[in-house]
Amino acid sequence: MLMPDDPWQPPRILLAVDLVILTLRDARLHVLLVERGIDPFRGALALPGGFLGDEHEEIEAAARRELSEEVGLSDMHLELLAVYGEPGRDPRGRVVSIAYLAIAPRLPEPIAGTDAANASWTSVDEALGPGTKLAFDHRRILIDGVERARTKLEHTALATAFCTETFTISELQQVYEAVWGVRLDPRNFYRKVQGARGFIVADGPMRKTSNGRPARLFKAGPVHVLNPPMTRP
Amino acid sequence: MLMPDDPWQPPRILLAVDLVILTLRDARLHVLLVERGIDPFRGALALPGGFLGDEHEEIEAAARRELSEEVGLSDMHLELLAVYGEPGRDPRGRVVSIAYLAIAPRLPEPIAGTDAANASWTSVDEALGPGTKLAFDHRRILIDGVERARTKLEHTALATAFCTETFTISELQQVYEAVWGVRLDPRNFYRKVQGARGFIVADGPMRKTSNGRPARLFKAGPVHVLNPPMTRP
DNA sequence: GCAATAGTGTCTTTCAGACAATATACA
């Protein structure tokens, strides 16, 4: 039944985006964190993010805008992670945050003198360790993001997104070891990766490493869903 | 730098919840749809859902409230599915919808004379078939929900949530066959289910079926992550 | 030569899938 004079109107809330940006540095998984310049949580470390720019902005576009403005990155693979909307998660009022997961190959240090100046790479172990306090519920978001990356490594070709365009199989193995936090047998890994049809294809001849025999170079193949999958030990 | 007179304020948007409620009827996967009583899409079929009640309501609480008000159900397992926030998905303005997935054992018909009167079970095949037009982007949400259920059946004990408290192994097999849309070998299924430690535990003696030998009864076990998983053919 | 990493082969165990065989109900 229509009730044109019904005074009730649905509430309007604030929408934010937050980014879990993962990369590999020194064979360890790192996440990009920013130091907050304003209250609340001024001075604390937080995931990059911000509010929707205007009523017509796509949510993923807002995430890319923050990526560009706050940390100077662009053209990355973004994936919806989850929604965090608990009342009270932000002391400023009701803020619902849409979290995205981004995976990147080895990236440069954030550029000083830009908005990205207070962004820095932190190892995930340290960011989640007892010595670090993250703003809001960003610790939970980071845990969820890392777990998502671990699972996606099993079933998709995501690992190649951590690598440069061409890579060796042992470099790919380092991705799996860093994200999963385990050691893998290089010989079995070699066979398993080769067995996943379309995962990687040969490219270029060799790359000399510091020591030992040079390795063949590969690039990402056409397949994004691995068959058979890379099972986690 | 603080700019107390900065006129920019982040936009406030409308937040909605939508529910993909799945159950089994006649060994086929069904979804609960409602006929919309108001514009937009008046008269079309849609997923149950609605706006956040007030600024302080938890998102999942809003989903449970809609579940109760609109379809008369309570105490169900709810799981965050995804976020749908494309501008233009709702002609009334910018509406971001949080979709939840609910799984239920065989449920009664919605009760006539309540708000749930225009809710009805529709087979998923029919709801996604060419003869049905769903409101908004609810076709996409339903597809995502079914795919999520299929995947979760592999790795978690979700299948028992489709069953009554005690069930036979062939009843459990019917769940897998209905959700995955495949036929399974009862003998191999039997061994596989028994091999997943903690998935199901014996309960009570027997249940006489229409024909043939009575089957042993089981109930859901303590484990929620299956090891080894039930691999989809 | 030695050290170090890349790549191959082989063995054993585990598991998925096909399917024979047995068990227990009802008519």
Added chain:
DNA sequence: TGTATATTGTCTGAAAGACACTATTGC
């Protein structure tokens, strides 16, 4: 008895993990 469903057993092929072994570089 026959028919239908439940449960167990057996076989085969694929894949995972352990690990011996060969190959190719720099020193």
